[in-house]
Amino acid sequence: MPERLVTIAAFNEPTEAHIMKGRLEAEGILCFLSDEHIVGAQPFYSVAVGGVKLKVTEQDEEDARAVMARIQSGNSEFLLDDNIELAPPMQEHVIATTCPKCNSDHIAEEKYNKTVFSLSYLLFGFPLPFLSHKYRCYNCGHTWKIK
Structure with missing residues (x-):
């Protein structure tokens, strides 16, 4: 039997919905957005369709609401796993020479x-x-x- 999706939040802006979706997915909760394209194409339709809806499966509803409550209260910290390899810092292209006439490095x-x-x-x-x-x-x- 297919799992039922439950709407746990609605947002006026698709960007806000994507941010919350990303946080929930980072916590391991499978979630979906509905009506994001309607609101993105016609922002004034947001009220008519009820905004961009964030949906999770029934079994993940409690966990998702707990994560959202933590985020909205400001007590949420996302800790990186120590096994994640981060990208190396960007390095500027440095010219290893000086002017042969005045010896300037500018x-x-x-x-x-x-x-x-x-x-x-x-x-x-x-x-x-x-x-x-x-x-x-x-x-x-x-x-x-x-x-």
Whole structure:
């Protein structure tokens, strides 16, 4: 016999419903949203259809209501499992060189040849990105290529 779904909350905004759905799923509770597309496409219909409804199975209703009460009271903490591998921090592309003329480290890489880029845009209506890989010093204006 199929399980019956029970509506445990209704939201005016689909975003709020998705946030709560994500929290319940993180707690291991299977849940569904209904009428989210109607409200998303026509926000003024939210009152007419009763908002975006968050539904859970009958057997998970008590657990879901307990989790929601914890979240709404502000006492909810979501602890990460120690076995989860987090993504490494983002690293910036650092140019490991200095200007050969003034020895400044205030430099930047110019990836495209500006002349070819501009001419191709004028002639063809779209730019052709010819790579140049030159470096320019912001202190003295010197440009050079690294070999």
